[in-house]
Amino acid sequence: TQLLEQSPQFLSIQEGENLTVYCNSSSVFSSLQWYRQEPGEGPVLLVTVVTGGEVKKLKRLTFQFGDARKDSSLHITAAQPGDTGLYLCAEQYGGATNKLIFGTGTLLAVQP
């Protein structure tokens, strides 16, 4: 079974701090997505990365796809309370285009 591991599982920081969360797989990703989920809501797509070594920026969020396409990271600069939520990575399972498999998530709490 292909596994998506995310670390850390929990992260509590103060407003203004920087942080990085990680997503690792036992296999090569064909593409990887990052979602954010706020309490009581469904996940919302942040970004999709496809090419090894790719870096994408979304305001204070920087997403990186590993060169070997087996890992990805999300870096948040100067975190704000509005960044609080569950961050999930997701990939296609075993190359099957219709099975999007999610990692276990990183729960981020940004204290004002």
Added chain:
Amino acid sequence: NAGVTQTPKFQVLKTGQSMTLQCAQDMNHEYMSWYRQDPGMGLRLIHYSVGAGITDQGEVPNGYNVSRSTTEDFPLRLLSAAPSQTSVYFCASRLPGLASGELFFGEGSRLTVL
């Protein structure tokens, strides 16, 4: 825009009861799916459908049935609920043929089985 609509939002069942979680989308998405979310386990795929009349199993299909008679609707049925099915259930849809395309999620249905 309604997007993906799930009903009910909350439900309490007794062991052995049956129920159907409803999911409807108004974006003309051919691909629809059901996930369950449990603490520490992320989202796990239950069943999915690539179009009307076509369904397939995900990671954790046991205890759940689905059907897809229309493009808009994708109900999830629990035939005999068990406490292990206590979870938050999410329906999601996307455009066809875009494996890396965005999944649009409903707000979730919280199910408790006593």
